[in-house]
Amino acid sequence: MHAQIRRVGTGLVLAFVALFLQLNYVQIFAAERISENPANRLQLIREYSIKRGDILTVDGKTIARSFPTKGLYKYRREYPEGELYGHITGWYSVRYGLDRLERTYHDQLLGESGGLSMQDIEDEFLGAGEQGDDVRTTISSRLQEVARDALGSERGSIIALDPNTGEVRALWSNPSFDPTPLASFDAKEAKKYWTSLNPSSPTSPLVNAATTKGYPPGSTFKVVTTAAALQSGAYKPDTQFPDPQALEPCEGSRERGEACLPLTTEDLTNYTKLPCATGTIDLFDALRVSCDTTFAMIGLDIPGEVFSMAEAVGFNEPIPFDVRTEASQFPDIPDEQAPLRAYAGIGQGDVNATALQMALVAATVARDGVVPQPHLVREVLDARSGRPVRTFDPADLGRAMSEDVAEAVTQMMVAAVENGTGGAAQIPGVSVAGKTGTSQTVQGQNPHTWFIAFAPAADPQLAIAVIVENGGAFGSEATGGAVAAPIAKTVLEADRALREW
């Protein structure tokens, strides 16, 4: 029987070897892959055992915080201001992951960025529990509230930033959402709210419209076209243009030298369906009164320069920012589609811009031609000592236009507010530079209304973009001047009072 016992022994040893190999596989070789499985709660439990840092406004209001709970997870996230900062903080949810600042500053909020500090070692010894760092944003709680109230129930976005530093002081999109229910440990409650937000729809409140939703910028884009024209050297503010009520197709009998629209049978008609002036119009007045035919002509004349200027101010690339951005679009139009260049010159056709992009256009002019790098976080603070562990200094994305061009465009934008389409944005005692936009969308739908501005013109403190979708309360009669400009004015005035400029 000895031989059999030995064979059985060999078999058992082999089985134990197989067990040992399988253990190696599970605990070492495949350990990472296994641990990353979404059904694994160990990772989450570890994360939720850390007191995640707060997210604060620049004026010290807490907009996201963690409080201790009983149960599997030690801390729960809540957002005391509800919807107001949904698009800024994003959410931190067991079920729906994390987004926006919660995502971008996840490591800092968990206190896992950088190395082990003396504070960490001290905490370890005192058994104080792990504590993440606080994130202090650049948002002013007062200005954010003003922006929300100014937009009211209209669908749209407002973004306001300091052009000197790139610090975003207000970022509001309506509709918004309350991140607190998403952070609930009650899976049913979280799911119910998430489903009610219709998350897969492009119009879901979860969409951060201000940074990801592109609209035709319409006449606000004329600021870019103007800058391209001046920068090219081919045009001056007093360059005279013909002033037809419409650009007509080049087919048929035309006088020599008369501007026309090639390769098409459609007119490009002024918004007013009238000539903009009497006889001719210069570039300065064209921007002031937002004359479509003038900028259509520039679009046809210097398409390369307009394209370059659009890219210089940030089009065609996602703008680097603390939350996700979508690239605004300015197409490089080939010769055979030349008429589209005319439409591109007035911000129509295939041109698409986010509110963030258009705010950046205003901020670039305000900052003498340099594109500021927008940012949403001022510093990361050690939660116990309150000392900054990391600060974010102002930076820029390069120069888009010369100081002279920026200065000339500023003058034209000031005229647009003082004596043009943007009259509703006038603030007594302050020189406001602005530009209206009323952009056509799908046939039969009311136009989107835009306003971009900065003030004071001489020493800009705040640059702003306002977009109200589909005309808001004005319906088909809506214009940027009537709908968006007063909203921009309210926010500018509020910031003026807050910061005393």
Add this chain to the structure above:
Amino acid sequence: MQASLQRNRELSLLILGLIVGGGALALVVAANNAKNIGLATPLITVLAAIYVAAHLVMRRVARNADGMLLPLAAILNGLGLAAVYRLSPEKYGAAQLTWTLVGVACFAGTMLLVRDVQVLGRFKYLLGFTGVALLLLPMVPGIGREISGAQLWVQLGSFRFQPGELSKIFLVVFFAAYLADRKELLSMATRRILGMHVPDLKHFGPLLVMWGLSLAVMFYAKDLGSSLLFFSVFLVMIYLATARIVYVAAGGALFAAGAYIGYRTFGHVRERVLVWLDVFNPDYVQDEGYQLAQSLFALAAGGLFGTGLGQGRPDLIPAAHTDFIFSVLGQELGLLGAAAVLLCFLLLVGRGLKIALAQSNDFAQLLAAGLTVVLGIQTIIILGGVTRLLPLTGITLPFMSYGGSSLISNFILIALLARISHQGASERPAAHTAEILIGGR
């Protein structure tokens, strides 16, 4: 001289084992309540006292018994106790210490009562009948209890136990005695098929009976682990006795056929297989595959060195204290700790087979090998299950899982092994003396 050598080895290894087990206990008590680490003292004292008492019994009644069995059981039991205490000090920790006491008492009781294993052979049919009855007892309406999907409990009043754990010992004794009697008959080959010596068909009768029994356990008690354990142990033992691989081949084919029928007709069998094949499938990772997935997450989190005792989250594994106790240790002691546990089981199996090899009597040899194989296969079935090497079939891990039935039966099992080793070691010097007295053969 030789006798005290084994006992002295036992004592020194026991001290080593108790340091491991006691240290683990101290660590989990500290992790549970850092302010009152003194709580560990009574636990460790009781544990040490239990094993030292068992050692003293061995010194009196089985001086020549193998000196490694008890220390190995003590290490495994100590680590298991620490893991159970770590999961639930109040609910299971204290109870498990009590069961350890009862288990070691049964060990000592077996040592005292069974002075000669040959006596057991005389009661083979009674024991065999008892074993089968115990195995089928949970299926009797009224006293059988189904707990977490398997009907392997018997409830009498407030007292609840798993008779299957005990029945394995009765059945192995019966198999050993039966096969020792019939080994010549059963191994008589009348023809060759596929290179295997094949005995007369009528000798396959016992195989069919065992097959039917194991299928009944699989299908009606839904106890896949026990079913697999009993049948495979029977096959190994018939092979040990007859050296006829054809029994294993035929038995394996029969079992596979049975399991296939089970897969097609019984949800609980199919479920286990599906989970085994694709545990992280989102369709059942939160339901049928949940327990196994948590076990794998726990093991993966442990890595090489583990999280440290009391520092992991093994409580996320449902029923971690019974079938999944190994995953608890795998997470907190890492691959190193898990491999050490494996090694202890392997050593235990090695000692058991060594004892079997040393026997000159067929019954004792088959009994020692059979008991060892039960222990080894049970360990492989459950460890294979919790690491996803094999489909998961709920069964306890000897000496480590929470539960009285399991502890008691495994302590009786090593008591029988110790008794056999004592008898084997005592026979030879005795014969030697006789030779001198009578003047040779």
